[in-house]
Amino acid sequence: MEKERTPKNIFVQGPISPEKIAQSVANHQSKTDIGGHSIFLGQVRKDQKENGTVVAIEYTAYEEMALQKAFEIREDIFAKYPLTCMHIYHSLGRVEVGQLCLFVFTSSKHRRAAMDACDELVERIKAELPVWGKELLDTDEHVWKVNQ
Template sequence: METKRSPKNIFVQGPISPESIAKSIANHSSKTDIGGHSIFLGQVRADEKEGGKVTAIEYTAYEEMALEKAFEIREAIFAKYPLSCMHIYHSLGEVKAGEICLFVFTSSKHRKAAIDACEELVERIKKEVPVWGKELIDNDGSVWKENV
């Protein structure tokens, strides 16, 4: 009897800490069948805007739909690539310029599968998962961010 996997919570309140990223990497040292990892870290930029400089992004999501979509993407990537494991973490709430807001980590027996899967995963998350970012500007303004 096959058990149906359910969506994992990919959301983290606030920025993704360097310590949690390091811990996730360290947890894989005992998995000796893995030959390659690929990691993507999305960081908030301090872009210059018409009204000033971006100081942070406030992320919101339609969480139930976002988790379902992330699960669907995750399952498709697992079906397409020979991965050992995959981790996705996305921030909600305020993330300041310079902090990490997206952490995608794929592992495989060989590097090419890990790299290709990570790249496709990031692109699909940005295009398909209903997460929105409002850029907070240093003059007390804000602008909704477009995912590109």
């Protein structure tokens, strides 16, 4: 009997650590039916804005809605691609320039499915998840981030 999937908490307070990524990769060594992984890492850029330079992003979300939407996206991607595993981690709170704010990790028997699924997953997360980023500037001002 197949286990019913339920929404998972994708949120991490603050930046996503390189150790979390390394541990996630290491955890998959025992899954010997996997032949390919694809990883996307989103990093906060030091963009120049009209009123200053970005020093950090403060992420907020409508968490209940975001978790449900992430679950729906995960289910769609699992239905479309022959994946073995899929992981999504998104930061909430303050993330400094150079730190990681999004970690998407897909695995499958063959590389193409993992790569295509990862790409589509990232695009859908950016377009559909109710997560907002307030770009904090070095001038003590802020601007709301537009996903691109």
